[in-house]
Amino acid sequence: MTRLYGVVAEFDDPQPLVDAARLLHERGFRDVEAYTPYPVRQLDEYIPARRNLPLLVLVAGILGTLTAWIMQFYIAVIDYPTNIGGRPLNSWPSFIVIMFELTILFASVAAFFGMLGLCGFPLPHHPMFNTRGFENASNNRFFLCVEARDPLFDAEKVADLLSQMDPVEVKEVEEE
Amino acid sequence: MTVEEKQLETTRRPEPGDAPAVIAPGQTFGAVTAQISSVPLLRRTIPPLWYIAVAIGLALVLIFLVTVSYLFGTGVGILGLQIPVAWGYPITTFVWWIGIGHAGTLISAFLLLLNQPWRSSINRFAEAMTIFAVICAGMFPILHLGRPWVAYWILPYPNTMTIQPQFRSPLVWDVFAVSTYFTVSLLFWYLGMIPDLATLRDQSKNRFSYAFYGILSWGWRGASRHWRLHETASLLLAGLATPLVLSVHTVVSFDFTIAILPGWHSTIFPPYFVAGAIYSGFAMVLVLMLPIRAAFGLDNLITERHINNCAKLMLTTGLILAYTYAIEPFTAWYSGDQFEIALVHNRAFGPHAWTYWGVILCNVLIPQLLWIRRFRVRTKPLFAISVVILYGMWLERYMIIITSLHRDFLPSAWANFIATVWDNFLVFGSIGVFIVLFALFVRFLPMISMYEVRELLPFSRPGGGSEK
Numbered sequence: 001m002t003r004l005y006g007v008v009a010e011f012d013d014p015q016p017l018v019d020a021a022r023l024l025h026e027r028g029f030r031d032v033e034a035y036t037p038y039p040v041r042q043l044d045e046y047i048p049a050r051r052n053l054p055l056l057v058l059v060a061g062i063l064g065t066l067t068a069w070i071m072q073f074y075i076a077v078i079d080y081p082t083n084i085g086g087r088p089l090n091s092w093p094s095f096i097v098i099m100f101e102l103t104i105l106f107a108s109v110a111a112f113f114g115m116l117g118l119c120g121f122p123l124p125h126h127p128m129f130n131t132r133g134f135e136n137a138s139n140n141r142f143f144l145c146v147e148a149r150d151p152l153f154d155a156e157k158v159a160d161l162l163s164q165m166d167p168v169e170v171k172e173v174e175e176e
Numbered sequence: 177m178t179v180e181e182k183q184l185e186t187t188r189r190p191e192p193g194d195a196p197a198v199i200a201p202g203q204t205f206g207a208v209t210a211q212i213s214s215v216p217l218l219r220r221t222i223p224p225l226w227y228i229a230v231a232i233g234l235a236l237v238l239i240f241l242v243t244v245s246y247l248f249g250t251g252v253g254i255l256g257l258q259i260p261v262a263w264g265y266p267i268t269t270f271v272w273w274i275g276i277g278h279a280g281t282l283i284s285a286f287l288l289l290l291n292q293p294w295r296s297s298i299n300r301f302a303e304a305m306t307i308f309a310v311i312c313a314g315m316f317p318i319l320h321l322g323r324p325w326v327a328y329w330i331l332p333y334p335n336t337m338t339i340q341p342q343f344r345s346p347l348v349w350d351v352f353a354v355s356t357y358f359t360v361s362l363l364f365w366y367l368g369m370i371p372d373l374a375t376l377r378d379q380s381k382n383r384f385s386y387a388f389y390g391i392l393s394w395g396w397r398g399a400s401r402h403w404r405l406h407e408t409a410s411l412l413l414a415g416l417a418t419p420l421v422l423s424v425h426t427v428v429s430f431d432f433t434i435a436i437l438p439g440w441h442s443t444i445f446p447p448y449f450v451a452g453a454i455y456s457g458f459a460m461v462l463v464l465m466l467p468i469r470a471a472f473g474l475d476n477l478i479t480e481r482h483i484n485n486c487a488k489l490m491l492t493t494g495l496i497l498a499y500t501y502a503i504e505p506f507t508a509w510y511s512g513d514q515f516e517i518a519l520v521h522n523r524a525f526g527p528h529a530w531t532y533w534g535v536i537l538c539n540v541l542i543p544q545l546l547w548i549r550r551f552r553v554r555t556k557p558l559f560a561i562s563v564v565i566l567y568g569m570w571l572e573r574y575m576i577i578i579t580s581l582h583r584d585f586l587p588s589a590w591a592n593f594i595a596t597v598w599d600n601f602l603v604f605g606s607i608g609v610f611i612v613l614f615a616l617f618v619r620f621l622p623m624i625s626m627y628e629v630r631e632l633l634p635f636s637r638p639g640g641g642s643e644k
Contacts, residue, residue, distance in 0.1 A: 018638040037205060037375075038630040039403035042638050049404035057412050072343045075332055080340035087344065097349040097427055101356040104420045108413055112363040115409035116394060119402045123395035135378035137398050138371065140205035 005127035031150035064106025236608020266320030273313035279457020280306030296628035456569035538568025
């Protein structure tokens with residue numbers, strides 16, 4: 001026997017989706033997730049996301065600056081000093097360009113892979129993909145899922161609640 | 177009344193006095209998906225122009241491969257390169273290509289930060305243009321080396337020769353700037369494409385495309401928490417790419433300004449190069465956009481407003497460029513430096529004077545037609561002006577490189593520069609590489625950002641209005 005992943009409501013308009021998300025939030029549900037074909041900003045209030053990506057990017061950027069500075073200082077002063085017209089070995093103003101470039105490089109790589117990591121990707125299989133008609137979540141339909149792990153979860157009550165919100169369909173989704 | 181009908185109803189009521197719409201009326205979420213995803217997923221929607229472009233592109237790639245084989249087998253002597261003009265065509269073309277890339281980042285990053293919704297339907301292929309232009313650019317510094325097989329010596333890595341690069345040289349900075357630019361552009365482009373690749377996965381009709389787009393989309397399922405992270409990451413990357421794009425052509429200009437040659441050793445070069453880069457980039461955006469729009473019938477998503485805006489930005493950057501053209505001889509005269517004055521004279525009346533006047537004609541005079549609205553919104557004249565600007569910008573880099581190098585301080589070291597047929601083959605061959613890469617992109621990837629276009633539709637915000 002397969003376990004229940006959650007109860008899903010399918011909408012064809014963003015308005016009832018946001019209303020339903022607000023209602024569930026007011027009733028105290030927290031393991032709720034919406035699946036939409038484009039970012040719907042009003043959902044952020046009811047389905048709060050993790051916000052630690054900017055910090056990660058900042059740390060990576062600083063790391064990039066330091067890497068570039070240490071690398072150039074080590075090579076130009078310690079490992080392979082060259083005398084060019086008697087200029088100082090530690091000509092730090094000419095190191096600035098590469099310090100800038102590596103700051104951007106490290107921060108960008110962190111932004112990209114940090115986002116994928118915080119999303120839990122790569123994840124080719126997810127219970128939501130078992131939902132009938134879920135291929136339209138990336139096209140023209142809006143899905144709202146109350147997950148079974150929510151402490152307040154009760155399949156019938158949640159289904160009743162969602163049915164009142166003008167969905168196209170309410171369905172149960174299983175883990176396998 | 178179904179939802180689709182209701183959505184159509186909403187879009188058919190343009191309010192009086194509105195500016196021309198970013199997206200033509202009569203779209204629904206489903207229609208946008210079907211229109212854009214049909215190109216990568218269904219073979220029959222490919223117009224004949226695509227096959228013609230690929231045929232021409234592949235023919236040029238063949239010429240490129242023959243030229244590169246001959247070049248690597250024989251040496252740089254087959255090109256017009258010599259001392260003192262050791263940079264010649266390859267570096268001219270390198271600077272030209274890298275500049276073209278700049279408009280893509282400008283559209284995707286600057287305009288995202290400035291909250292300009294019209295960028296949404298053209299940013300994807302403008303970014304693709306950036307990536308392919310940087311690929312073309314990246315080949316040329318290697319092609320002009322006497323020993324291209326040791327090009328990697330410019331990178332700092334522990335080696336048994338115990339030598340290291342010289343970080344006081346702008347050529348080393350350039351390697352870091354261009355490779356960072358390529359990586360960041362690629363990440364930004366791919367990040368924006370992930371939700372659309374998921375749409376292609378969901379719309380795919382056969383197992384192969386399902387697997388192909390499934391792997392590329394990492395398992396994206398449009399969760400609102402993921403959208404939030406995606407948006408944060410996009411904004412961060414845009415914020416990082418904006419100073420980066422300004423730095424790239426600045427660093428390219430350092431290759432020139434840090435040398436003491438007359439005509440190069442000038443503080444105006446960084447803004448001069450960046451303005452020229454964006455100028456040529458918008459010309460390339462239009463050269464790509466106008467035929468694609470006509471061939472794939474994208475008039476409803478790429479509207480008159482996009483074309484008009486691109487033309488206006490092109491005119492603006494062109495005027496900045498015209499200012500620097502005017503300031504260059506002034507600086508030379510004001511400095512009183514006889515070498516600088518001689519250089520200005522040599523540019524305008526020397527053996528390569530035709531390039532100088534060609535640049536003035538192509539980059540300053542002809543683009544003034546863009547003040548007239550007809551030339552900004554009619555596609556054929558605009559296409560022609562854009563091609564002229566692209567040629568003018570190539571000529572500008574040729575002028576900067578050749579005229580400064582062939583006559584420097586000591587007349588006994590002067591020499592003329594004459595390009596060979598192989599020089600020209602290299603330039604046109606790289607255009608072929610660009611055409612083929614771009615055609616493959618148009619054929620296999622979503623060329624317009626579907627999720628961003630959905631956000632532009634007037635019913636995308638809950639309770640009416642558009643998200644953007």
